[in-house]
Amino acid sequence: MITASLFNSFSMPAFLADPSAGHGEASQHLAQLAEHAAQHPNAGPKWVLLIVLLPVLGFVLNAFYAAFGNKSKIPAWTTIALLATAFIATLSMFLSYEGTPYTVQAFEWFNLHYGDKSFVANFSFYIDKLTILWMLFVTGLATLIALYASEYMSHDIGLGYCRFFAAFCLFVFSMACLVMGDNMLMLYLGWEGVGLCSYLLIGYFYKKPSAVAAAKKAFIVNRIGDLGLALGVYLTFVHFGTVQYSELFANETLHTYINAAATGDFSHIPAQAQWIALLLMVGAFGKSAQFPLYVWLPDAMEGPTPVSALIHAATMVTAGVYLIARFYPIFLVSEHALPIVAWIGTITALLAATIGMAQFDIKRIMAYSTVSQLGYMFAALGLLSTTGAAFHVLTHAFFKALLFLACGAVMHGFAGQLDLRKLSGVAWMKGWGIVGVTMLVGCMNLAGLPYITSGFYSKDMILAEAFITPGYRMIGWILVFTAILTAYYTFRVYFRVFVGPQHAEPGDEHDDHDDHAHGEEQNHDAGPHGDHHSDHFHPHAPGWAINTVLVILACASMLSISLAYIQKAEHHGWVGSMVAESSASYHSPYAAEAHYAHVEHTDMHPVAGPVGTAAPGKVFGMDAHAGMILVSGLGAIFGVLVAAYFHGPKGWQGLFIGGRTESDKCRMDAIARRAGPLPRLAENKWFVDEIYAAILVTPLRIISHIFHWIDKLLLDGLVNLFGFLPRVFAWVIRPSQSGVLQGYAVSMAGGLAVLLFVVLVIVMNSGGAA
Amino acid sequence: MNHLVQAIDSVQLAQLAFPSEMPATVLAPYLFVSAAMFAIGLIGFLTRKNMIIMFLCTELMFQAAGLALIAFGRHHLQADGQTFVIFVLCVAAAEAAMALALVVLLFRHRESLSASAWKELNG
Numbered sequence: 001m002i003t004a005s006l007f008n009s010f011s012m013p014a015f016l017a018d019p020s021a022g023h024g025e026a027s028q029h030l031a032q033l034a035e036h037a038a039q040h041p042n043a044g045p046k047w048v049l050l051i052v053l054l055p056v057l058g059f060v061l062n063a064f065y066a067a068f069g070n071k072s073k074i075p076a077w078t079t080i081a082l083l084a085t086a087f088i089a090t091l092s093m094f095l096s097y098e099g100t101p102y103t104v105q106a107f108e109w110f111n112l113h114y115g116d117k118s119f120v121a122n123f124s125f126y127i128d129k130l131t132i133l134w135m136l137f138v139t140g141l142a143t144l145i146a147l148y149a150s151e152y153m154s155h156d157i158g159l160g161y162c163r164f165f166a167a168f169c170l171f172v173f174s175m176a177c178l179v180m181g182d183n184m185l186m187l188y189l190g191w192e193g194v195g196l197c198s199y200l201l202i203g204y205f206y207k208k209p210s211a212v213a214a215a216k217k218a219f220i221v222n223r224i225g226d227l228g229l230a231l232g233v234y235l236t237f238v239h240f241g242t243v244q245y246s247e248l249f250a251n252e253t254l255h256t257y258i259n260a261a262a263t264g265d266f267s268h269i270p271a272q273a274q275w276i277a278l279l280l281m282v283g284a285f286g287k288s289a290q291f292p293l294y295v296w297l298p299d300a301m302e303g304p305t306p307v308s309a310l311i312h313a314a315t316m317v318t319a320g321v322y323l324i325a326r327f328y329p330i331f332l333v334s335e336h337a338l339p340i341v342a343w344i345g346t347i348t349a350l351l352a353a354t355i356g357m358a359q360f361d362i363k364r365i366m367a368y369s370t371v372s373q374l375g376y377m378f379a380a381l382g383l384l385s386t387t388g389a390a391f392h393v394l395t396h397a398f399f400k401a402l403l404f405l406a407c408g409a410v411m412h413g414f415a416g417q418l419d420l421r422k423l424s425g426v427a428w429m430k431g432w433g434i435v436g437v438t439m440l441v442g443c444m445n446l447a448g449l450p451y452i453t454s455g456f457y458s459k460d461m462i463l464a465e466a467f468i469t470p471g472y473r474m475i476g477w478i479l480v481f482t483a484i485l486t487a488y489y490t491f492r493v494y495f496r497v498f499v500g501p502q503h504a505e506p507g508d509e510h511d512d513h514d515d516h517a518h519g520e521e522q523n524h525d526a527g528p529h530g531d532h533h534s535d536h537f538h539p540h541a542p543g544w545a546i547n548t549v550l551v552i553l554a555c556a557s558m559l560s561i562s563l564a565y566i567q568k569a570e571h572h573g574w575v576g577s578m579v580a581e582s583s584a585s586y587h588s589p590y591a592a593e594a595h596y597a598h599v600e601h602t603d604m605h606p607v608a609g610p611v612g613t614a615a616p617g618k619v620f621g622m623d624a625h626a627g628m629i630l631v632s633g634l635g636a637i638f639g640v641l642v643a644a645y646f647h648g649p650k651g652w653q654g655l656f657i658g659g660r661t662e663s664d665k666c667r668m669d670a671i672a673r674r675a676g677p678l679p680r681l682a683e684n685k686w687f688v689d690e691i692y693a694a695i696l697v698t699p700l701r702i703i704s705h706i707f708h709w710i711d712k713l714l715l716d717g718l719v720n721l722f723g724f725l726p727r728v729f730a731w732v733i734r735p736s737q738s739g740v741l742q743g744y745a746v747s748m749a750g751g752l753a754v755l756l757f758v759v760l761v762i763v764m765n766s767g768g769a770a
Numbered sequence: 771m772n773h774l775v776q777a778i779d780s781v782q783l784a785q786l787a788f789p790s791e792m793p794a795t796v797l798a799p800y801l802f803v804s805a806a807m808f809a810i811g812l813i814g815f816l817t818r819k820n821m822i823i824m825f826l827c828t829e830l831m832f833q834a835a836g837l838a839l840i841a842f843g844r845h846h847l848q849a850d851g852q853t854f855v856i857f858v859l860c861v862a863a864a865e866a867a868m869a870l871a872l873v874v875l876l877f878r879h880r881e882s883l884s885a886s887a888w889k890e891l892n893g
Contacts, residue, residue, distance in 0.1 A: 737893025741824070741885040742816050749812060 044104035044127055045096075050089045051135065052106070052125070052176045058082040058169030066162035073157065075165040076150030083146055083172060087139040094132045099581065101128035103182045103246065110185065117241060126182030126245050130582035133390060133575065134179040134322055137397045138315045142172045144549045145314075148405055149306035151545035152412055164204060164304065171197035175315055179322060184233040184243040187323070191229060191287065194316045195222045201311060202303040214299035221296040225286015229323075232279035236330070239272050249329060249583050257333040266335040277334035280327055281341060288320025288374050291348040295689055298355075298367040305408025308363065313370045313404050314397040321377045321393050325386045325584035332586070342382020346475045346482075349375030351686070353485040358682035361418045362407050362493050369446060370400055372486065379479060380462040383469050386584040391575040392458040395560050399445035399455055402553040406439040409546050410497065413539040416507030420493055424663035425502035425649075431541025436498050438550040443494045445557050447487035447640055450633030454557055457564040459483060460628050461572065467624040483632050487639025492647045495658060496666070500649030503663035506537045646671070792844045800841035807834035819884045821873050825866075832862050 058079050065075045105124035112119040125131075146168060153164050174193025181187045195218075203215030237243050240251050248254065257269045266274070284290070289297035300312045311317075324331055324341065331337050349372045356368030373396050380388035410426060411418055427436025445455035463483070466476030542550075563574040571577040579585060641657065646668040648658020660666045672679040681687065736747075811830030818824055836855040843851025873883070880887040 734893040739889040739892030741888070742819075745816055749816070 044102035044125075046104060047089065048093055048104045048125060048127060049106055051086050051093070051139065052173060052180065054082040054086040054089070055169045055173040055176065059166050059173065062162050062166035062169060066159055066166065069159070070162060071158050073150055073154070073161075075162045076146065076153070079146045079165045079169055080143060080150065082169070083139060083143040086172070086176075087136075087143050090132070090135045090139045093127065094136060097127070097129065097132060101126060101246070101582075103127070119237065119243075121183040121185035121243055123186065124182045125180040125186075127180065128582045129578040129580075130322075130325060130390070130584050131180050133394070133578040134318075135176065137394055138175050138179065139172065141314050141397060141401055142168070142175075142310060144552060145306045145310045145401065145405070147545050148309075148408075148549040149304070151543050152306055152408060153304060160204070164201070167197050167200045167204075168307075168310075171201070171311060171316070175319075178319055182245055184236060184245075187326075188229060188233055191283070191319065192226065194311070194319065195219065195226065195287070198222075198300070198307075198311050198316060201307040202300045204304055204307070205302070208302070211302040214296075214302040218296040218300050221293050222286050225283045225293055228279045228282025228286070230283075232276050232283060235272060235276045235279060239270075239276065245326075245583065254329060254333070258329055261333045261335075266333075269333050269335075273330075274334040274337070277327070277331045277337035278340075280323060280330070281337055284320030284323045284341075284378075285344065286320075287323075288317050288378070289348075289371050290320070290344050290374065290378055291351060294348060294352065294371045295692065297371055298364055298685070301361075301363045301367050305363070305404060305411060308367070309401045309404035309408065312367070313400040317370065317374055318377070318393045318397070321374070321381065321389050324378075324381045325390060325579070326582075328381075328386055328584045328586055331381075338382045338384070340382070342379050342472065342475060345375045345378025345380075345382055346478050347375070348372065349379065349482045350478055350485075353482045353489065354682050355685050357485060357489045357492070358679050360420055360683075362420050362497060363404070363411065363418050365420075365489060365493055366400070366403050366407055369403075369486065369490065370396075372482065373400065373446075375482075376459060376462050376479065379475060380465060383462070383465040383472055383475070384586060385462065385465040386586050387572055387576040387579045388458065388461040388465055390579050390584070391461055391563070391573060394563070394575055395445065395454040395458040395557070398553055398557040398560060399442045399453075402438060402550065402557055403442040403446060405546070405550055405553065406435050406442060409435045409542040409550070411507070412546075413541060414504055414506050415537075415539075417505060418507065420496045421664040422505040423497045423503070424500045425498070426504070427498040428502055429504075429539065429541070432539075434547045434550055435542060438554040439498055440494060441554040441557055443490045446490045448483060448632060448636045449487075449640070450629060450636065452561075454560040454563070456633070456636070457561060457573075460625070460632055463632050464624045464628045467627065480631055480635055484635040484639040487636040488643045491640045491643035492668075495643055495648040495654060495660075496663075499653035500658075500660055501663065504537070504539060506539070791847050794845070797841055797845045801838060804834045804838040804841065807831070807837065819886055821876065821883050821885055822870075824885065825869050825873065829862065829866070832858060 061078050061082075062075050065078075103124050103126050105122050107123050109123040110119055110121040146165070149164065149168070153161055156164065171194060174190045174197055176190070177186050178190025178194060181190060199215050199219045202218055203212050205211045233243060236248070240248055240253065242248055242251070253273075257273060260266070260268050286293045297312060297317065301308050303312070331341075352368045352371035352375060356365050356372060359365045359368060373392070377389045377392050377396070380386075380392060407418070410423065413432070414423065417423060426432050427439070445453040447453075448456040448459045450456050463476060463479055466472045466479060564572075566574040567577040571580050641655070644655045645657045645659075647660060647666050648654025649660045650658060654660065684690075808831050811827045811834060814827035814830065815824050818827065836858055839851040839855050839858075841851075843849060876888065877883055
């Protein structure tokens, strides 16, 4: 079986002799890497800085375009050219990489020495294969999505266009700082930078109250996570005395902890060291939209679609995965961090999938799907598979960007219409064929149809990991169930919107933006009937830029299947080979054990309990990977068929089992009416927002009102009192300033007389004494 | 000519002109006249409303002070008093130019020389 053989390649004889080889090797490997990094701290070529500098240049140029009132597509072309150059630089960084991590310093930032301690955090970049992997898809997708946005944002040519691309470039710069920084302070800088750009771009349509509210929500929810990250960075410095990666990963104390954790003994690891991982985890949950901090991401869809695709699907939200992968050694020494990550990821995956099933806004469905897939990545991290997480990040980046951009093309062409009940048969409309086909590719990848999609391989890697890691079988079944739901809600969109009888009601986007200048659409506004949904609406099909990007992304999604086969003997695929040469490198002892199950171990595993109990890695009596192919592959097909039955149109487009003849009526409606409150609960997102409002927002608001009145009455009262006293004093003495010149003169003369009298008395007295 | 090339201090300078100190009995009338001038000036300043008269009264007080300075300088055989009076005269001259110009401006605003015309400049 192909997938089984992905893992089959674990040629690790040392593991048999030494049960803790998984950890031992990981830490040994880290020490090697760190030695290299320490030996050549500045060995990297300076042109690597281009990757960071070019987006900054783009930001500055776009700011100038805005200042000079540019009204052309030049901002877009500047951005595309600069980002494409940055991508080429990243590519040559990848090709010229010689197997040892290096740092490239831009300039000295913090260099403080006090006593025998020091705090060093330079503005420099740490390049290893994890960095390269992340930067490859960040810069590559940013270039493609900038090309897409050059057409998508053409409604707003002028100031808005410049503003969009300026923030876009700033985002790529921040992301580069986050991923490439060689210390935790650079990571934090990038972390806050991407948060800021996310805020700016969600609130791009700043005249729309919902967009402004969504931007604020994203920023505030992220702040909760950022607090965790900041405290984690602080605690790392306090405990290990450094925030630089090369020093941190070479730290002797950390290695002692890792070796202790490998034997399952956490009692000698100080609680302070264990807390670091828990705090960093909170940061990752915020940025990567995990339960309970996921609520900002669906609302973030108020931003323009290219932003949703780049920031809120492909790159920024994977920063949490990067954080945990980068600091995997620190997570390994924490007893509870990784199990919490695994369970939170699983809960998020299931919760978001159930909400996504009941939404009607296609962009929002994709948003919940993103949250759900991020849950898979976190589950993979918790299940000791950094490779599975990174592989899913990569495949997800491609197919989710593709799905968002395809939905964006629909939104763009149908004047902002996103309701799947009001659209049907889009793929058959004139000029929409490419969108239909690429959307199908994206949906198949997200659903994980067996063998023919990259999403299948990455998801399978995670699912198999759940079954071969003891104690996590429950997570495995929940994730399999979620995979079926995923296939269902994905193809629900496809069967309703893209196939079936052709029908489209335009949205009301031209009401939202006063600067829209679409001739034919404006006629609707000015029309004598005032009928917005008139029959003579003509959707405008996507142009070459949108179509090109969609085709490239669809090809990338399909071609990344091959990544599962490159170097699969050594590392379970290309992504595994990238992860293996970084701080995220970790070989789960169970992955090997699944294939050497006859060996008896009495060893305790740090995370999951005793190794070698209850024959792990069996699904229906089969090898975990073979079982997963069966279960997840059949599950995906089953989900698609269910979607076809309930939402598919009559005839072959609904695979001959659908029964929909109109755009807005399907078999699901009847069932949903009888299913009691469940569908409505799911449609209303399980009222999570309302629960948060009741237990968090409202109490906070009440407290802040109380503090407001304390401030107003007590503090302001005190300040006003101090202002009032001089006024009372002035009111008493003001009559003396009569305005009569002689009055002043008399008081002067009188004062002089008194003074002279006093002097006289003093002189007389002293004279008398003498 | 010998005297001119010597380093001359104020005491010697006074002794060149006035070989002997002025007795206190001679000083008293000077001080009395000075005090009387100052009192007249002060009373005039306090009682009159015409700004030019008030200004003249301040000048009278100035010169009373100057007279006292010169008398004391003679009494102590020191030239400081005279030097100081020269300065006071210069300042008084400059101040007179300023004050008269101010009076003219004030008159243009109110068509009156009375100080009470500006009573509204109160606190």
